[in-house]
Amino acid sequence: MHLVSTYQENRDLKQSLYEVDTNQAKLHHLEEENDQLRALLDMKSSLKGGVSLSADVIFRHPSSWLEELSINAGSKNGLEKGMLVVAKGGLIGNLVDVQPHSSLVHLLTNEKNSENISVQIKTDKGMVYGILQGYNAEKQAFVVGQLNSYEGLKEGDKVATSGLSEKSVSDISVGTVVAIIELPDYLTKEILVKPSADLSDLRVVTVVGK
Numbered sequence: 001m002h003l004v005s006t007y008q009e010n011r012d013l014k015q016s017l018y019e020v021d022t023n024q025a026k027l028h029h030l031e032e033e034n035d036q037l038r039a040l041l042d043m044k045s046s047l048k049g050g051v052s053l054s055a056d057v058i059f060r061h062p063s064s065w066l067e068e069l070s071i072n073a074g075s076k077n078g079l080e081k082g083m084l085v086v087a088k089g090g091l092i093g094n095l096v097d098v099q100p101h102s103s104l105v106h107l108l109t110n111e112k113n114s115e116n117i118s119v120q121i122k123t124d125k126g127m128v129y130g131i132l133q134g135y136n137a138e139k140q141a142f143v144v145g146q147l148n149s150y151e152g153l154k155e156g157d158k159v160a161t162s163g164l165s166e167k168s169v170s171d172i173s174v175g176t177v178v179a180i181i182e183l184p185d186y187l188t189k190e191i192l193v194k195p196s197a198d199l200s201d202l203r204v205v206t207v208v209g210k
Helices: 002-044
Strands: 050-060 068-071 084-087 090-098 103-107 117-123 124-138 141-145 160-164 170-182 189-195 204-209
Touching: 117 170, 124 189, 141 170
Parallel strands: 090 170
Antiparallel strands: 050 068, 050 204, 068 103, 084 090, 084 204, 090 103, 117 124, 117 160, 124 141, 141 189, 160 170, 170 189
């Protein structure tokens, strides 16, 4: 009889511990999501553009974690291919496939990135314009090339979208210049940009477009 009661007590304690752990995990998830929602609200107040829609991340596969994710909004919500996606303090990607009720987001941390988003670098000498061409995984930084000028460029300069492409808007934070690299031809340079956004754990995003 004592063995039965001890077994029952053990099972009850395990169940209680499981419930506590589950509730703590749910609480952490909600707190993280609330933090991301507050950050998006702050960012949306400064966004420029005709379309601004928030959506939930509904799928992100571990094998392509830094490459793409899916959201629960699409053409029925006014979204179009090429629109920019922001979260957690800055630009994270753009829409590459739009279905009626869902969309695929191509993340800027994808090393195969070929979207070529136009950006502007604010320097002490004025604006320098370039193209976000890729991502350097080793340096964990965006690669920006095709710069129209090198005058005044330095580490610490802020990088944002320029709004010069068809569906993108201006002044979305991209990141901060962390390196200026002279290319093998000794004539041109490119810069490495530390992302503004933390792409490690995305729950909600905002899509913006003209």
